Amino acid sequence: MDEPRTHGRTATVVGWRLIVGAVLGMSLVLAAGFWLGGRLVTPENATIRSIPPTIDLTSEVEARRLELTVVLRAIVTPVTVIVVDDPGQLPNVVTKSSPPVGSKVAEGAILLELGGRPVVMLFGQFPAWRAFAREMSPGPDIAQLQQALARLGFYQGDVDGRYGSSTAAAIAAFGENSGYDLTNGLEIGQVQFVPEVGLEVIGAVAVGDTLEPGALGLELASSEIRLDARMTTDQIRKLRPDMQVRLRGQDGELLVETSIVDVDTLAVTADTDPNVGLHISDSDVPADLEVNGSILTEVVLDSTEGTVLVVPASALVETSPGEYAVIVVSPEGGETTLPVTVELITADGVGVTSSDPQLVAGVDVRANP
Helix, strand or coil: CCCCCCHHHHHHHHHHHHHHHHHHHHHHHHHHHHHHHHHCCCHHHHHHHCCCCCCCCEEECEEECCEEEEEEEEEEECCCEEEECCCCCCCCEEEECCCCCCCEECCCCEEEEECCEEEEEEECCCCCCCCECCCCCCCHHHHHHHHHHHHCCCCCCCCCCCCCHHHHHHHHHHHHHHCCCCCCCECCCCEEEECCCCEEEEECCCCCCECECCCECEEEEECEEEEEEECCHHHHHHCCCCCEEEEECCCCCEEEEEECCEEEEEECCCCCCCEEEEEEEHHHCCCCCCCCCEEEEEEEEEECCCCEEEECHHHCEEEECCEEEEEEECCCCCEEEEEEEEEEEECCEEEEECCCCCCCCCCEEECCC
16 A cells, blocks of 8 residues: 655645745844834934924014903894883873973983873883872882882882882972972873883874874884893903994994993803893994894903003913013024013903013014013
């Protein structure tokens, strides 16, 4: 019987082993080369690596007025219109004309006279739904009346919502000051509570006119519009009347520059910023401004008193808690550290002042100290 033939198979196995060994050997050699190449550093490379990878930046000091502004997308709230056309329990015949069209009407003004009885305007949220007289039950409408009479200087008692002798005396004193006998209180129709806004007459009534609901009445309109927008609590704390407001068009062009007349906090929820209403005079607003539309609104929250030196925030060096300096760089490359007082910090730069005459507009300061 012949023996098994294994010679050719053995040679094949040995060949494959040699090939695999050679490949592995070459791989090890290459890996070692890469490793050594990374470890070995030539003198030239060592010199390059020893140079710190920094770039010295400088910025030129500017002299200008600096503003801290916030840009909002505000909703233009419609003008408040109030129509006095319901005489209530009063006669409906006008016996004294209302102020003429265009007149500004303040709190405490006598809007008109019906059957010899005055109709007075006071600020308040609730309408006068009942007569104000002795022995009436307590309520928020009485408290509202007490607050109004206190603002006018006629009521000095507690705002408790109770119609007592102090409230009756205040009504009588107001009536006497206006030329009317109000010792018996105020009838339904004699008080018009309106929102606390500036109002002017846009529709007047004359002696002999007859008030008819829906047909004829005295018309008042707010002399302000309200811009409703969301602002952070910190921004709202900075708001105050007389702050500058700029309304801009869609492409950023300035439409009008005016100032805040009043501020309302309209709504506050736990998970959103408060919604505020910025009152501005409608006489400053373009006639074609879209009511209920949105408009780009820029509010100046703070500004420097005048021209200050302006540097980038990166130029400030805190030398000690609350103390700052800047590093002035001369044309020759010399550096001088000068103390400064920070006046205002904005995204557009930091306003500073310094008693050192070396810090002036046009010099360079290090912007990455």
